[in-house]
Amino acid sequence: MKSFFWGLCALILCFNLQAQESYQLIPKPAKLTPVPGKFLFQKNTVITLSTQDESFNAVATMLKDQISLSSGLNLAIKSSSASSKGVVFVQNASLGDEAYRLNISTKKIEIQAKSGKGAFYALQTLFQLMPAQIYSNVTSSYELTALACQIEDAPRFSYRGMMLDVGRYYFPVSFIKRFLDLMAVYKLNTFHWHLTEDQGWRIEIKKYPLLTSVSSVRKETMVGHYRDQKFDNKPYGGFYTQDEIKEVIAYASKKFITIIPEIEMPGHSQAVLAAYPELGCNPDKIYQVATKWGISEDVLCPREETFTFMENVLTEVMALFPGQYIHIGGDECPKKQWKESRFCQDLIKKLGLKDEHELQSYFIRRIDKFVTSKGKKLLGWDEILEGGLSPNAMVMSWRGTKGGIEAAKQNHDVVMSPNSFFYLDYYQADPKTQPLAIGGNLTLAKSYSFEPDLPELTAEEAKHIVGIQANVWTEYISTPAYAEYMTFPRALALSEISWSPKQPKDYDDFLRRVKGILPGMDALKINYCPVGLK
Known part of the structure; x- marks a missing residue:
């Protein structure tokens, strides 16, 4: 009788193990x-x-x-x-x-x-x-x-995001919709649309038509790595009309995806200055839409005219996007021109600010106050912590987790997006076997290893970690097919970490399930990186 009982138990256990393997x-x-x-x-x-x-x-x-x-x-x-x-x-x-x-x-x-x-x-x-x-x-x-x-x-986090940078390279509406489709398959619910950059402005603003006629087109594009300093000598441009923006938003809503637009300021704004040079610290300078990747020293000057301009732009943007958050960038803003500007130095003294970092905080606070007055909330990269965090802002922590930890300790909501785990423009396998990328080494296993439950935070502070996001920056990603290749399968790691309950990491089990869904990915015609999967 005992042997029958244990045999039955073994049979049940065997069924459960085999069944789990099939799910x-x-x-x-x-x-x-x-x-x-x-x-x-x-x-x-x-x-x-x-x-x-x-x-x-x-x-x-x-x-x-x-x-x-x-x-x-x-x-x-x-x-x-x-x-x-x-x-x-x-x-x-x-x-x-x-x-x-x-x-x-x-x-x-x-x-x-x-x-x-x-x-x-x-x-x-x-x-x-x-x-x-x-x-x-x-x-x-x-x-x-x-x-x-x-x-x-049920999901672990309410914010499960993907960012696509269309400032460097414009992607057609058809691909934006496909990107949303694939996000939805894996239960991702927030699309961060990076719409403006030094190298191109991609959204129609009716009050400022030069943003699309001038700021959306660069005269040429870098070819190969930045170190090569080669260019194709071909104009490149593109932008989304407001009707196209509305079309994409309506499409996303059917997939229960919220879209967060990003309008960069005060840095990453050289394309704006090409059309409206009076917004820079050197109004007499002849600016052009950037043709090189990297960080430009041409930034917006915190004049009243600049705030009026940005408020008018954001008014149109907020009228289009029904979501709660507006992303204003705030990252990688060089302070050289502010240090050399008599206006900026006088403004620092007038406002009793300590330095240019606090001047950037003043800039962000002004924009935060305006965004809040319109019933929206401001979201920015972790540089918005420098010089003091704006009262209502949510922080997107990209330079590791330090900025997110600091913001959470100040009782601000945080989206974790550390570059060493979720910058999908990094190589995902041996560069000798891969198409050109910006650099780095970010395998599927590395992405999957991220754990957002950080020991530096108390249980109460940890509640401010509202989600996770992966970012597809496109300096070296010029086509939809390549964008998809760099996104998958690493987006699957993001999907699992942001949705599934916290549990001990079992990469072998995760990889087995990834391999198990490959027929579905093939049926969806996803152009994924096959390294380590087949």
Whole structure:
């Protein structure tokens, strides 16, 4: 009898281990219980909405459309009380905004969520439990199933972000939408759109048309590494109209993605000065849109005319973007011109400031006050800590974690984005085997090793770490295909760290699951870096 009991236990354990091996999900759910069998979709399968919440209807329609697109099955959607079979959406007010429960048996798939947002994330998990063909946009004949299981899931962080720099290279609206699509698949919910740079201004501002006719075009572009100092002698430009911005925002909202625009100031603004030189410390200087990468010493001068200009720009930007935050950069602002400017030195004395760092703090505080007056919140890189942090600002910590720790200790919210873990323009494998990149050495394993629970913070201070972000800077990334290659698979590490509960790092398990979802990535036609995956 004892041998039978232990044999049964061993059998159950073996099933659970084998079952867990087959659930290859990114990000890893908070709780997954294996269940034997699969749910089979058939032509008479019905999608049932047992709620009047319209946001669920939108998600149910996404499921219907994707199944039709990939398999040809045309499933009906109906509204009624919870069904005992088919796919059923159930509203559960006790769950968090992004939480969900997904119960799959051989007879029924039940999705519970507070609103369409949680249901949408349940849908992304459901797709990963189905054959990879579900992601294909070509109708084909195959058995459409979903692995049976019970999942209870919710994100660890509310901010799960990706940044794309379009200031160096412009990317078409079609790719921006694809970037959003791929973010959504892996439950990332914040798109940081880096719209302005020394090398190009990419957003239409109707009050200042020279920003698009002059500031959006540089006369040439660097070729090869910066050290080579070679140029292609070809004009390069591009920008998004306000209608295109609205189109992208509307598209993102359907994926439950918030877009944060970045308008750089007071540094990284040489392109602005090319069109409006009176905003610089040397108004008589002839500026041009930057053609070299790196940091420009041509920065905005903190004159009243400059504040008026930036407030007018931000007024148009804030009217376009419904999200809470406006990113104003604030990073890498050389102080040389401010030190040499009689106006700046007089202003420092007039305001009783200690130095140029405090002058930058004055600049940021002025902008923060304006942004706050419009019902928005300011977000900036960790340099905005220098000279004193603006009262309402959130900090994005990129120079390691030090700035984020300092901000959190001052009770400011923080997004962790340390360059050594999440700058996706860094090489991800041996440079001899890779296309040209800025440098660095950031493997998938290194990205995955980041842990945002920092020992320097108390439990109360740690609550100010609201999320994590990875950044795709594009000095050396000129095409959508290359941007995608540098983003994946490292974005999967970001997905898991920002969504899944804190747990001991198990890179082997993570890598196994990454390899397990490769058929889905292939079906999505993601141009990912294959090093170490195949």
